[in-house]
Amino acid sequence: EWHGPHLPLGADLVLAEGFAGESAAPGPGPRGVLFPPVAYAACPGQTRPWPGTVAIRPEIAVGYLADVIEGIVAAGFPRLLVVNGHDANMSTVRAAMEWVSGRRTASLLLVNWFQLVTPAETAExxxxxxxRGHGGAYETSGVLGFAPETVRLDAVADLPPRPKLPVDHPYVLVESRPDPWQGWSGHVSLATEEAGRSVRATAGARLREIVAAWVAAPPP
Structure with a gap:
């Protein structure tokens, strides 16, 4: 998916696979088997028109993910962690998990790496x-934390943030081509390798805490 010319088209894949590896980093804690990442998924209308984005229809993505998840469970893994690097996956992965949970006895855990570091921590x-926007300094730093050679910070300029609606209530706003927006957002110039190392360490530690608590809980 396009995140702007400063990030690779595989940015989400770098982050998902990187944090999946962090979930079973050497040291005390549960061990796991790292399966190959799912490279293609459903993408929102905001990024589909940009060059390089390969989008899968949501109904295809749900069916594909359901088959992958069920296949792993059927191979003898009663617990499956899915580390997500693409926000649009949250609904499709959950739908696939719900379908599999009705067919197999399993504990399926979905974690979005983006949410492992709090807004207060990114403000620091x-x-x-x-x-914290798509392709912004936070996400760019995350990629710098795993694959700095794939990032070109000099390829983009900072973009002004899109104003939010003047309400305090939760909502979901879906727009085809919001303006100003070119596939990335915010002040990319704030991204650094040092921030990337901090993001990797903080999110990785949080993920390991979640996995440890999950594995310690009774299975279904």
Whole structure:
């Protein structure tokens, strides 16, 4: 998926596979088997028109993921952690998990790496400027934490944030081509390798805590 010219088209894959590896880093804690990542998924209308994005229809993505998840469970793994690097996957992965859970006895855990570092913590890294948007400083730092050679910070300029609706209530807003927006957002110039190492360490530690608590809980 396109994240702007400063990030590789496989940015989400770098992050998902990287944090999946962090979940079973050497040291005390549960051991796991790392399966190959799912490279293609459903993408929102905001990024589909940009060059290089390969999008799978949601109904195809759900069926494909359901088959992959059920195949892993059928191979003898009663617990399956899915580490997500693409926000649009959250609904399709959950739908696939719900389907599999009705066919197999299993414990299926979905974690989105993006949510493992809190907004307050990213504010400490980047200040008051917008950093958590798609392809922004936070996500760019994450890629720098795993594959700095794939990032070109000099390829983009910072973009002003899109104003939010003047309400305090939760909502979901879906737009085809919001403006201003070119596939990335916020102050990319704030991203650094040092911030990337901090993001990797913080999110990786949180993920290991989640996995340890999950494995310690009674199975279904």
């Amino acid at each position: 890294l980047y200040g008051d400027s917008i950093a």
